[in-house]
Amino acid sequence: NAGVTQTPKFRVLKTGQSMTLLCAQDMNHEYMYWYRQDPGMGLRLIHYSVGEGTTAKGEVPDGYNVSRLKKQNFLLGLESAAPSQTSVYFCASSYSTGTGHTEAFFGQGTRLTVV
């Protein structure tokens, strides 16, 4: 029962490098999210998706791109990494019952350091 799996778990990038974070869920959830977590800032929504082939901007989308080509996968890309993107990134998924979302299931996080 994998749930939500994020890869990689740790990464160090140099300023200007690019990378892609992968999130995979095996629960057939419609909704997927990418958050970043910084000390004292809580969780901030970067981008989200309400279904395969759709994406939408969250609170802090600048510097990131996403794609949801398959229902089970949600990719987060950094085209040109900056030190301000040093953070812990969490992916989550959920589904809607028609009366609201169910609980969200979270991955274990990716700790990214940009030097």
Next chain:
Amino acid sequence: GNSVTQMEGPVTLSEEAFLTINCTYTATGYPSLFWYVQYPGEGLQLLLKATKADDKGSNKGFEATYRKETTSFHLEKGSVQVSDSAVYFCALSDRRGNTPLVFGKGTRLSVIA
């Protein structure tokens, strides 16, 4: 828009003390409400939830009651343990479709023996 406000931490308590973490929300309609917990080095996991007014969610000795009249969902536990040390997040789910979950900023709890 929808929002969640929870008390700022950190909160430090002695073992067996009573815990309250306040959470209030702003939302259209009747949202579902959640408390998540994040233990050190881990992702968030659901602690409890309530989907309609006056519902009480409970789990692991924690409780929270959905109060529509005060738009609140305060988290309580009668006797905390060292193992309860974690960050707690209040969240809401709008009943409208295609809107993301909204989280509070989190409250760090430290319980000392």
